[in-house]
Every structure is written in structure tokens, then in C-alpha cells.
Amino acid sequence: xxxxxxxxxxxxxxxxxxxxxxxxxxxxxxxxxxxxxxxxxxxxxxxxxxxxxxxxxxxxxxxxxxxxxxxxxxxxxxxxxxxxxxxxxxxxxxxxxxxxxxxxxxxxxxxxxxxxx
Amino acid sequence: xxxxxxxxxxxxxxxxxxxxxxxxxxxxxxxxxxxxxxxxxxxxxxxxxxxxxxxxxxxxxxxxxxxxxxxxxxxxxxxxxxxxxxxxxxxxxxxxxxxxxxxxxxxxxxxx
Numbered sequence: 001x002x003x004x005x006x007x008x009x010x011x012x013x014x015x016x017x018x019x020x021x022x023x024x025x026x027x028x029x030x031x032x033x034x035x036x037x038x039x040x041x042x043x044x045x046x047x048x049x050x051x052x053x054x055x056x057x058x059x060x061x062x063x064x065x066x067x068x069x070x071x072x073x074x075x076x077x078x079x080x081x082x083x084x085x086x087x088x089x090x091x092x093x094x095x096x097x098x099x100x101x102x103x104x105x106x107x108x109x110x111x112x113x114x115x116x117x
Numbered sequence: 118x119x120x121x122x123x124x125x126x127x128x129x130x131x132x133x134x135x136x137x138x139x140x141x142x143x144x145x146x147x148x149x150x151x152x153x154x155x156x157x158x159x160x161x162x163x164x165x166x167x168x169x170x171x172x173x174x175x176x177x178x179x180x181x182x183x184x185x186x187x188x189x190x191x192x193x194x195x196x197x198x199x200x201x202x203x204x205x206x207x208x209x210x211x212x213x214x215x216x217x218x219x220x221x222x223x224x225x226x227x228x229x
Contacts, residue, residue, distance in 0.1 A: 108159035
């Protein structure tokens, strides 16, 4: 079945630094990738929608200059948390889907636990 | 905006019992999805529903897409310890690349 790989699984960084998270679709071409954020014991909150070759669409309240998204190819999207602060500590999860080949339900990566110290 | 109301928030059951959880929405969705999330991992798709009235099974799991397109339920029969986790319903509006709205989750606990 469809597999989405996310890297790294865990990252600890110092306040003020930037962190890049990668999301790859391993056996299909992902025309659309989504980035979610999840706080402890809460649901997944959509941050942005990323389409290959175009600018990401951010949800209301999400700072596009802080959370930079690049979807450079049909198999890779990256989320860069710039100038990270402790309040950015969270579980970040990507997902991917494709418009081709019949119904294609959304598959998720295994998430990245970001801790900003 | 669209919201999904998922209930119950948490359940405490005995091993072997059946489980039922549901989601309702103020808006119509054309796709309903059910996911399970274990601690520290991403959600794993359990069942996808694409047609109003559709009833789909995956092993001990059964889910239905409500006729009104505004609700869905998930049943788990004869629960086992590995069923512990958080279950999320999710709705998608139209196309496969539409964003997905998640419910707040149902946390399933199995008592020893």
C-alpha cells in the first residue's frame, strides 16, 4: 500500500534555530501533501496544503514566514520551522495523496516530535 | 467552518466487549475516513468510505457512511488489548486533494 515517510522522527533544537522536516511519498506520486500539527492529547490541526510546483496554502492563523513549505517534486515536501521557539514544540505530521488512479485515501507519515529548548 | 463532533471522548471497556463510536457534522462530506493513532506515531488508515450508505468492514472493524452524508460510525467487535489507542474520524469535502477535517478523537482504554 501507499507509504509516506517522514524524517526525522525526533529532533531537539535550540531556541532561535531552524529545523527542516522532510516528507516523502515512497511508492506513489503525491500531487498534494498536507502538514498537520498535533499537541498532546489533541486532534490533528491542518497547517497548510502543499501542491507540487506551487505555493502552499496556509490555514488561518498559521504564519507562512515561520513555517516554510516547499513541495519541489512529486515525492518530496519539506516543512522548515524558522527561528523556533519553545511554543513551537509539537508533533508535526505530514500526509500525502494523489489525484491519479482511483480513490486515494490520505496516508500519513509517522510524525516528527520537535522539542525546542 | 466545518466541524466534526466525535463521541465519546473516551471509553473504558473490558477485553472482549464491542465498541461503538460516531462522528457527526454540520456539513456534508463526500468521503469519511477512520484512523487509529498509537502514541508517538502518525495516524493509520482503518477504513475509507466514499458513498452515502456504504457499510465497510476491515476484520473486526465496521464503519458506515451515513445516508445524510453528515455522520459516520465505527464499530469494533470483540475488542483485544492492541485496540487501545486513539481513533479519529475525518471528513473530506469533494476531491481527493481537498483538505481533511478531523474529529477530536475517541480514546479507547481496555481494562485488565
